[in-house]
Amino acid sequence: GQQLNQSPQSMFIQEGEDVSMNCTSSSIFNTWLWYKQEPGEGPVLLIALYKAGELTSNGRLTAQFGITRKDSFLNISASIPSDVGIYFCAGQKSWNSGGSNYKLTFGKGTLLTVNP
Amino acid sequence: EPEVTQTPSHQVTQMGQEVILRCVPISNHLYFYWYRQILGQKVEFLVSFYNNEISEKSEIFDDQFSVERPDGSNFTLKIRSTKLEDSAMYFCASSYLSNQPQHFGDGTRLSIL
Numbered sequence: 001g002q003q004l005n006q007s008p009q010s011m012f013i014q015e016g017e018d019v020s021m022n023c024t025s026s027s028i029f030n031t032w033l034w035y036k037q038e039p040g041e042g043p044v045l046l047i048a049l050y051k052a053g054e055l056t057s058n059g060r061l062t063a064q065f066g067i068t069r070k071d072s073f074l075n076i077s078a079s080i081p082s083d084v085g086i087y088f089c090a091g092q093k094s095w096n097s098g099g100s101n102y103k104l105t106f107g108k109g110t111l112l113t114v115n116p
Numbered sequence: 117e118p119e120v121t122q123t124p125s126h127q128v129t130q131m132g133q134e135v136i137l138r139c140v141p142i143s144n145h146l147y148f149y150w151y152r153q154i155l156g157q158k159v160e161f162l163v164s165f166y167n168n169e170i171s172e173k174s175e176i177f178d179d180q181f182s183v184e185r186p187d188g189s190n191f192t193l194k195i196r197s198t199k200l201e202d203s204a205m206y207f208c209a210s211s212y213l214s215n216q217p218q219h220f221g222d223g224t225r226l227s228i229l
Binding site: 030031033035040041042043044045048088090092102103104105106107108109 | 120122147149151157158159160161164172174207209211214215217218219220221222223
């Protein structure tokens with residue numbers, strides 16, 4: 001099946017630092033999404049990217065859809081303690097010729113720890 | 117903000133027993149999904165559902181699994197005869213259209229003894 005390689009696996013940073021994480025794939029996705037998961041909760045959507053080359057911001061978060069459609073990165077600027085959690089990239093791609101199925105393929109996640 | 121709700125939050129079941137996990141998707145959404153996350157691993161797709169039928173399923177979703185939308189609001193996942201390896205977090209998700217972002221519930225932790 002499709003694989004997303006997400007790195008780094010974990011990061012331990014000081015409050016105020018910027019963070020960058022990325023995902024790569026051997027195949028093309030039509031949409032890239034970034035989710036954050038906190039303990040005991042489900043993934044919460046942070047940013048959705050729909051076009052190759054697209055750069056989108058959501059507050060202190062910025063994400064880009066790679067020009068080859070095989071990669072994406074997420075940056076968090078000026079980190080704060082509540083940024084702690086697991087960040088997942090997910091690729092969305094049609095699986096049939098009709099284009100009606102868009103299952104998500106997830107990366108393994110980046111565990112972010114922010115030291116106050 | 118509308119959200120996907122799942123019940124129960126934790127289900128403990130004996131191996132071989134049937135279990136039903138329940139979800140209430142966001143009310144105007146048309147596409148529904150189940151995913152699972154084994155402890156410490158990534159989220160994996162199980163099945164997608166649209167217009168009262170399965171539109172896609174993964175190899176994990178074997179004959180022991182079934183989904184149903186019994187009424188206008190609930191979406192259920194049934195595991196007929198649970199195995200130890202079914203222990204995981206099960207997430208329900210929904211989207212308005214198939215190419216729009218999926219929104220997830222907080223999951224049901226299923227523990228098989």
